[in-house]
Amino acid sequence: MKLLELLSLEDNKLKLRLAVSGLLSGLGSAALLGLVNTAAQEISDNGLDRVNWVLAGSFVAITLIYFFAEVFLLSNIARQIEQGIDRIRQRLFTQIAMADFVKLEAIGQERLFKNITQSTQVISQNAHLIGMCFRSVMLLIAVMIYVFWISSLAFFLIIGVIGIGIVIYLRMGRALGEWFGKLLQVEAEMFEKIADLFRGIKEVRMWSKRSDRLYAAFDASSTKKAEYGHKAHDLISRQMIMGMSAFYILLAIVVFIVPVYSSSLTSDIPKISVAILFMIGPISVMVQSMSVFSQIEGSASRMLALSDDLAEIREEADEENAKELPAEFGHIDFEAVTFTYPNRDPRHGFVLGPIDLSVKSGELLFVTGGNGSGKSTLVKLLTGLYRPESGKISIDKTQLGVHSIAPYRNLIATVFSDFHLFAELHGVDTLDTDEANFWLERFEISHVTAIREGRFVTTALSSGQRKRLGLISAILEKRPILVLDEWAADQDPYFRKKFYTEILPDLKKRGITVIAVTHDDHYFEMADRRLHLENGKLSEVTLDDPRGRI
Numbered sequence: 001m002k003l004l005e006l007l008s009l010e011d012n013k014l015k016l017r018l019a020v021s022g023l024l025s026g027l028g029s030a031a032l033l034g035l036v037n038t039a040a041q042e043i044s045d046n047g048l049d050r051v052n053w054v055l056a057g058s059f060v061a062i063t064l065i066y067f068f069a070e071v072f073l074l075s076n077i078a079r080q081i082e083q084g085i086d087r088i089r090q091r092l093f094t095q096i097a098m099a100d101f102v103k104l105e106a107i108g109q110e111r112l113f114k115n116i117t118q119s120t121q122v123i124s125q126n127a128h129l130i131g132m133c134f135r136s137v138m139l140l141i142a143v144m145i146y147v148f149w150i151s152s153l154a155f156f157l158i159i160g161v162i163g164i165g166i167v168i169y170l171r172m173g174r175a176l177g178e179w180f181g182k183l184l185q186v187e188a189e190m191f192e193k194i195a196d197l198f199r200g201i202k203e204v205r206m207w208s209k210r211s212d213r214l215y216a217a218f219d220a221s222s223t224k225k226a227e228y229g230h231k232a233h234d235l236i237s238r239q240m241i242m243g244m245s246a247f248y249i250l251l252a253i254v255v256f257i258v259p260v261y262s263s264s265l266t267s268d269i270p271k272i273s274v275a276i277l278f279m280i281g282p283i284s285v286m287v288q289s290m291s292v293f294s295q296i297e298g299s300a301s302r303m304l305a306l307s308d309d310l311a312e313i314r315e316e317a318d319e320e321n322a323k324e325l326p327a328e329f330g331h332i333d334f335e336a337v338t339f340t341y342p343n344r345d346p347r348h349g350f351v352l353g354p355i356d357l358s359v360k361s362g363e364l365l366f367v368t369g370g371n372g373s374g375k376s377t378l379v380k381l382l383t384g385l386y387r388p389e390s391g392k393i394s395i396d397k398t399q400l401g402v403h404s405i406a407p408y409r410n411l412i413a414t415v416f417s418d419f420h421l422f423a424e425l426h427g428v429d430t431l432d433t434d435e436a437n438f439w440l441e442r443f444e445i446s447h448v449t450a451i452r453e454g455r456f457v458t459t460a461l462s463s464g465q466r467k468r469l470g471l472i473s474a475i476l477e478k479r480p481i482l483v484l485d486e487w488a489a490d491q492d493p494y495f496r497k498k499f500y501t502e503i504l505p506d507l508k509k510r511g512i513t514v515i516a517v518t519h520d521d522h523y524f525e526m527a528d529r530r531l532h533l534e535n536g537k538l539s540e541v542t543l544d545d546p547r548g549r550i
């Protein structure tokens, strides 16, 4: 069972704890049943002329024990489930943090996000149901032991009927599984269409032909989902009714047919009937929860599969034994570094390198090249996000490896072309307010936002303005190296000029090593050096070299 496997991760006593509390609850139920039957027998033997205080007292005592055992069991299960989910969530987060970045990108954000949010929620929201089911199974086992104690014939009869019921139930379940599979697929298609409608809402509004097509496709998908949903739920209801009917049939067999053929069982029929009636509640819970359980199992197995996949792509890094690298470095060197994207169709494969390169501390370095030439890929290698396929990268005499990769990344502040702007200045422990205000003024953004209590008052700004905040954040992080990927692409001509002619030289003056990917050929002369990429091959060119220019 995938759920149990998932919850037992990093807690090998969980199964034992559940078994003990389940056993106590089951025994309590069986004791209650036994007591009711003994009282009924007593009345039938001796009549109802006085109250049997011993039995009545025992009933009250066992009911109390049963009550507390049930409360303990259910709340224990809910706690175990929440703690188990917490553990797996933390485990997935840690695995994501430790995964090789390029392989993590291949897994895709959607799968990661869905597993950490939706899948955990499916299990968490149904914690109560899982508890009820577990309790029902325990109760059923205890009642069956009680039935066996009264009559082995009745026990095997019930097992036989349950067996036939399970076979029919599973056959129906197979059809149900197929319909649920189809339902999930249609649902995924529908969600994709909804996401398309929302993400492209501007484009949809702007052209009625596109909007008509998309809405028609969404309508068809939604109707199909309703149809399949109805079919699947219809099958669930039938399966449920079938499961319950089997027990009423069993009761009828025990009451009407068995006495005709077995005189030995006749005297025990009332006790066995009560036992069967006792089982109907738990069976009903189990039958009703089957479809939810298949969703829970699906979620658990998806999370386990993701965890396994993440374990396989774990980056070779040892942050615990990492040694900090000094902020005053001399140079970063690439020696015959190559890189290719994994799982890429070899016919369209892109190879970066081999690259030999040396970046000196305090330099202002521009990286130029056409679309798809490999600039962003080089930036990801330079920042240590991607690891070389061959060759080596080193900072001063330290080669980047298991112990140095995290400290190396800590030296580099970035604004990637697809950067994310955090409203909070995470990691900036002591913020110099004057300095923050200086940069807000310098970036001509102080009239629309401010920094208060370590966060931007607002980030709901234009894309060019958000980019400015991204760079201010990076500067305030006070790291010795700054890597920018097409930072000025969405700045207006006035600010673009200010960026290249004032801000970049100012950052250089402050001792920051700046590596900037750029297409702005008007300003190539502002760099100390220019590196040019063509189809993955890097060469150093003079600042006035015609390559990379119009």
Ligand SMILES: Nc1ncnc2c1ncn2[C@@H]1O[C@H](COP(=O)(O)OP(=O)(O)OP(=O)(O)O)[C@@H](O)[C@H]1O
Binding pocket: 105, 341, 344, 350, 369, 370, 371, 372, 373, 374, 375, 376, 377, 378
């Ligand atoms: N995640 C990825 N998986 C596979 N191939 C990729 C991936 N990202 C980029 N590529 C490929 O690698 C090559 C270089 O891409 P890269 O993004 O480095 O180019 P670039 O020079 O930054 O281009 P642009 O100027 O358009 O931003 C391209 O052929 C691209 O298709």
